[in-house]
Amino acid sequence: MRPSLTVEIWSDVVCPWCYIGKRRFEAAAAQLRDEVDLQVVFRPYQLDPTASPGKSAPVIEAYAKKFGGAERAAQIIHHVTEVAAGEGLEFHMDTALRANTLLAHRLLFLAEGTGHQYALKERLLQAYFCDGIDIGDPDALARCAADVGMPGDTVRAFLDSNDGTEEVQQMLQAAAQAEITAVPTFVLDGRWAVPGAQDAETFVNVIRRLLQRRADEAPAEPSAAADSCADESCDV
Numbered sequence: 001m002r003p004s005l006t007v008e009i010w011s012d013v014v015c016p017w018c019y020i021g022k023r024r025f026e027a028a029a030a031q032l033r034d035e036v037d038l039q040v041v042f043r044p045y046q047l048d049p050t051a052s053p054g055k056s057a058p059v060i061e062a063y064a065k066k067f068g069g070a071e072r073a074a075q076i077i078h079h080v081t082e083v084a085a086g087e088g089l090e091f092h093m094d095t096a097l098r099a100n101t102l103l104a105h106r107l108l109f110l111a112e113g114t115g116h117q118y119a120l121k122e123r124l125l126q127a128y129f130c131d132g133i134d135i136g137d138p139d140a141l142a143r144c145a146a147d148v149g150m151p152g153d154t155v156r157a158f159l160d161s162n163d164g165t166e167e168v169q170q171m172l173q174a175a176a177q178a179e180i181t182a183v184p185t186f187v188l189d190g191r192w193a194v195p196g197a198q199d200a201e202t203f204v205n206v207i208r209r210l211l212q213r214r215a216d217e218a219p220a221e222p223s224a225a226a227d228s229c230a231d232e233s234c235d236v
Helices: 016-031 059-067 070-086 102-111 117-129 138-147 152-160 165-177 200-217 224-230
Strands: 004-011 037-044 056-058 097-099 185-188 192-195
Touching: 004 016, 004 200, 016 070, 016 117, 016 200, 037 102, 037 117, 037 165, 056 059, 059 070, 059 097, 102 117, 102 138, 102 152, 102 165, 117 138, 138 152, 185 200, 192 200
Parallel strands: 004 037
Antiparallel strands: 004 185, 056 097, 185 192
16 A cells, blocks of 8 residues: 655645645656655645735735835746746736735635645636636635535635634644745645745655655564464474
């Protein structure tokens, strides 16, 4: 049987490197499919927790404010769009709407353990970077959830409540306590952290090293000879 390995991916749905890193990690997972069973869980991180809930603005405005002007913002957008294209992603950041992501993280929390979280994360990233959808809008989030098979009524009732807010806030605090200060950050087996959108080969090498480390630390299995010698009929 293949060993199992839990991978917690701390990321935000408005982070371009998180989408790029997800694609690179998926390429690594494809290479490792016969070696390990990767159990992926997405954890929350907010690049801008101060963003006003219920409001959105063109991403270039947010970048200009953060990085010192429209020219620098355009350069950054051009760069990440080119890098994303190299991973098969078609960004349309000219239509992207920056918004507070707490609702999106609450929705991802709801999806955890249902079999929908991975597909939902992909849908939310696509909604923001490719489709120009306001991922801070509850109706838009409910439609994204429905796209991956989650029940719309349940999702909307959840988003209209405060359910999941405390749990997401606790995870955000846990990220801070773990000194996760940038995303994406991939935490393997609860003990090895891989920061950034690393290339696929880096992920492959790190996972293989971790699996080897686990194997080296595991108690030695008794050999067939040892079992035989424990038998009273053994003549060794």
